[in-house]
Amino acid sequence: MTVKEMAERAELEVLVGADGLDVEVTGGYAADLISTVMANAKQDNVWVTWHLHPNIVAAALIVKLSAIILVSGRQPEQETVQRAQQEGMPILGSSLPAFEIIGRLHGMGILGTV
Amino acid sequence: MKLGQVKEILEAELLVGQENLDLEVEMVCGADLMSDVLAFTKPDSLLLTGLTHPQVINTAEIAEIKAVCFVRGKRPPAETIERAKEEGIPLLCTPLLMYESCGRLYSHDLPGCSQVEEK
Amino acid sequence: MSGKVQFTRTQELIYEMKVGEVMTHSVVTVKPQTSMNELREVLRSNRISGTPVVSNDRLMGIISIEDFIKWLANGPPKTTVAERMTEAVVTVYDDEPLVQVVSMLDRHGFGRLPVIQRKHKKLVGVITRGDIMEGLLHKLEIGYQQEEIHRYRASHIFEDLIADRTALVFQYRVVGKDFQKAGSGATRLKKTLTRLEIHPRARRRAAIIAYEAEMNIVIYTNGGNIMAKVEPGLITIKAQDNGPGIADVELAFTPGYSTAADWVRELGFGAGMGLCNIKECADETTLDSVVGKGTRLEATIII
Numbered sequence: 423m424t425v426k427e428m429a430e431r432a433e434l435e436v437l438v439g440a441d442g443l444d445v446e447v448t449g450g451y452a453a454d455l456i457s458t459v460m461a462n463a464k465q466d467n468v469w470v471t472w473h474l475h476p477n478i479v480a481a482a483l484i485v486k487l488s489a490i491i492l493v494s495g496r497q498p499e500q501e502t503v504q505r506a507q508q509e510g511m512p513i514l515g516s517s518l519p520a521f522e523i524i525g526r527l528h529g530m531g532i533l534g535t536v
Numbered sequence: 537m538k539l540g541q542v543k544e545i546l547e548a549e550l551l552v553g554q555e556n557l558d559l560e561v562e563m564v565c566g567a568d569l570m571s572d573v574l575a576f577t578k579p580d581s582l583l584l585t586g587l588t589h590p591q592v593i594n595t596a597e598i599a600e601i602k603a604v605c606f607v608r609g610k611r612p613p614a615e616t617i618e619r620a621k622e623e624g625i626p627l628l629c630t631p632l633l634m635y636e637s638c639g640r641l642y643s644h645d646l647p648g649c650s651q652v653e654e655k
Numbered sequence: 656m657s658g659k660v661q662f663t664r665t666q667e668l669i670y671e672m673k674v675g676e677v678m679t680h681s682v683v684t685v686k687p688q689t690s691m692n693e694l695r696e697v698l699r700s701n702r703i704s705g706t707p708v709v710s711n712d713r714l715m716g717i718i719s720i721e722d723f724i725k726w727l728a729n730g731p732p733k734t735t736v737a738e739r740m741t742e743a744v745v746t747v748y749d750d751e752p753l754v755q756v757v758s759m760l761d762r763h764g765f766g767r768l769p770v771i772q773r774k775h776k777k778l779v780g781v782i783t784r785g786d787i788m789e790g791l792l793h794k795l796e797i798g799y800q801q802e803e804i805h806r807y808r809a810s811h812i813f814e815d816l817i818a819d820r821t822a823l824v825f826q827y828r829v830v831g832k833d834f835q836k837a838g839s840g841a842t843r844l845k846k847t848l849t850r851l852e853i854h855p856r857a858r859r860r861a862a863i864i865a866y867e868a869e870m871n872i873v874i875y876t877n878g879g880n881i882m883a884k885v886e887p888g889l890i891t892i893k894a895q896d897n898g899p900g901i902a903d904v905e906l907a908f909t910p911g912y913s914t915a916a917d918w919v920r921e922l923g924f925g926a927g928m929g930l931c932n933i934k935e936c937a938d939e940t941t942l943d944s945v946v947g948k949g950t951r952l953e954a955t956i957i958i
Contacts, residue, residue: 452635453568453586455921458608462633470635472569472926474911494576499911519576519649521566521584524635525642534636570870571928574863575935579855587923591870594838598845598862600855615835623842654856 423447423532425489428468429514432526434491438503439512445488450532452524456481463487464535468527470520474498479505489513493520537561537646539603539626542582545640546630548605552617553626561602563652566638570595577601578654582646584637588612593619601625607634668791674756675749677790678770678780684709685718687737691726694718694736707769708740712777714769716740748773749780753787760784812851813887822886823851829869831877831898834922840881841866851885857958860936861890864954867929868894874919875899876949890956892937900946907942908934 426443429436436443451463452470459481463469466488471478474496482490490506492498495517498506506513516523528534540557543550550557561582567573568586577583579600585592588610596604604620605628606612612620612627620627630637642648683701685694687710697706698720705719718740726739746769747756756768770780813821825847827840845862853861865881872879876898884891901907908930915925934940937954944950 450635450639451633452566452638453608453633455568455586457921458586462608472567472572474927475920494572496911517650519565519567521564521638521642522648522650524566524638525648528635528639529643534633534639536632536636568923569926569928570923571867571926571932574867575928575932579859585923589922590835591838591922591924594842594866597842598838598859598866600859 423530425468425512425514428489428527428530428532431530432516432523434514434516434523437492437498437513437515438506439489439510442510442512443489447488447532450524450527450534451487452520452534460485462535467535468532470524470527472496472520474502476501476505478502479509479511482511483509487511491516491523493518493523537641537644539582539628541644542603542605542641542646543628545644546605546628546632546637548628548630551612551627551629552620553603553624556603556626559602559626561646563647563649564638564641565601565649566607566634568634573601574599576649578649578652581649582641584634584641586610586634588616590615590619592616593623593625596625597623603628605630605637607632607637664795665791668794669753669757669787672753672790672794673749674747674751674753674770674782675779677753677786678749678782679786680780682707682769682778682781684778685736686710687715687735687740689736691723691730691734691736691739692732694723698723705767707744707778707781708736709778712775714744714746714771714778716742717744717769744769746771747782753790756782756787820886822884825883825885827865827869827881827883829872829879829881829896831873831879831896834873837870837873838866840869844881844883847883848885848890853885853890854958857890857956860956861892863936864892864933864956865894867932868892868952868954870924871929872896872898874915874925879949888958890958892952892954892956894952895949897949900948900950901942901944902946904942904944 425445428447447468448466451467463485465486468489469487470491489512492515539559562580564582565577566584573595577599580602583601583604584607586607588606603626609631684707687708708716718736722739749770749772767781767783770782772779844865848858876896879896882893906912910931911927913925913927919925938957939955941953
């Protein structure tokens with residue numbers, strides 16, 4: 423499933439990077455501690471997070487994630503948007519809390535690492 | 537869902553609250569940001585979190601969280617366990633990551649906080 | 656309190672309470688060389704049906720009125736207690752839970768058990784069914800009295816105080832930079848509001864406001880205090896500190912805006928949601944801050 427299909431099916435809003443949505447999603451990861459993302463997330467995973475800080479883009483690039491998903495209706499900081507645009511890292515958003523977004527994605531077959 | 541069932545689904549270990557396996561949790565919140573927990577959870581939720589310091593218990597107490605489950609196999613320090621005993625908040629510890637923990641519970645029909653009306 | 660709750664509490668207590676807490680300490684004892692004639696007097700004058708036999712604080716055996724009667728019937732006149740006592744005595748340690756004694760008394764049909772201190776193996780007392788009953792009743796009564804005090808405070812205070820306007824004020828000191836103790840003010844305030852039987856939703860909102868305000872004081876300042884004023888229909892929370900102050904108050908209320916250090920963020924705080932949460936939970940919020948002087952936050956909740 424591509425990021426685009428995932429966004430449509432899970433009703434996620436594309437906040438940044440509408441032209442980079444054809445990447446195949448390999449699975450999901452969720453956490454807020456940036457160090458753990460780098461340690462545990464796999465390439466082309468989507469990352470469900472609460473953070474808005476520009477650092478999330480940097481971390482996502484290092485691990486080569488396919489997209490960042492912001493939860494609970496949170497809007498990224500200005501600098502985060504700029505960095506994501508520059509680097510072509512899609513940021514999606516939803517008004518739902520993390521648990522429900524993850525639940526939906528998991529139900530669609532986007533699984534986590536066990 | 538009973539806490540005992542949550543324990544089974546998450547392959548979790550019970551750290552505090554042996555007598556509370558029959559406790560009912562109404563919904564789940566997964567968060568590492570304590571302010572997020574305070575802002576969005578409703579009373580009687582189960583909190584899944586990757587943080588283990590004692591402030592998690594204070595947050596749970598303030599937000600009237602019913603039970604806390606630490607993800608990623610992270611074991612809490614002794615102060616956290618002490619605080620949880622003091623406040624009577626059961627603690628679980630699962631080796632699963634946050635994403636997988638949320639996914640499994642959601643697939644067993646446990647709702648999230650936005651799906652349940654506050655009493 | 657329903658009968659069922661009381662019963663459960665009793666069950667808990669027989670697991671929680673230790674033998675040492677309820678046993679009789681001053682025990683009448685006899686020595687192995689005490690004669691059976693003297694024993695008669697000991698049993699009679701103390702109105703007891705049996706007594707431990709002790710030598711140098713060690714329990715050697717137990718002698719009962721039954722042993723005495725048997726001796727009267729057929730024993731030689733000059734007999735010592737040592738010759739007629741039961742040596743293999745069932746005992747309990749003082750640190751064992753009461754439930755242990757209850758089951759032993761049941762199993763053996765004894766009326767009493769000598770209590771031994773685990774470390775020095777000395778006889779320290781005797782425990783009977785009566786001791787257990789008395790101990791449990793005493794504990795339950797204390798619990799009941801404490802419950803009554805809480806109930807009194809909770810349900811009557813506003814009606815009992817006579818004034819045109821009544822307000823209760825609670826103050827909590829907040830130590831700056833002490834992440835371990837952070838939150839103790841807010842959690843204590845929440846317990847206090849529970850005792851006052853404040854409506855759960857208002858209580859939860861007040862607790863969240865106090866907790867976020869307390870965390871801000873801990874993270875950004877060297878300390879301050881949280882005050883809560885409870886009146887019929889209204890809770891006011893004031894937080895004040897003499898910290899660095901907030902340069903742009905409007906910006907500080909923007910979700911996600913934060914000046915927190917990385918270590919604070921790694922702990923799950925400082926994500927720029929604190930003041931927003933406070934504003935969400937309050938019916939009215941005012942924030943006065945002077946850079947270099949400190950910050951005063953006031954939030955009110957209509958119950």
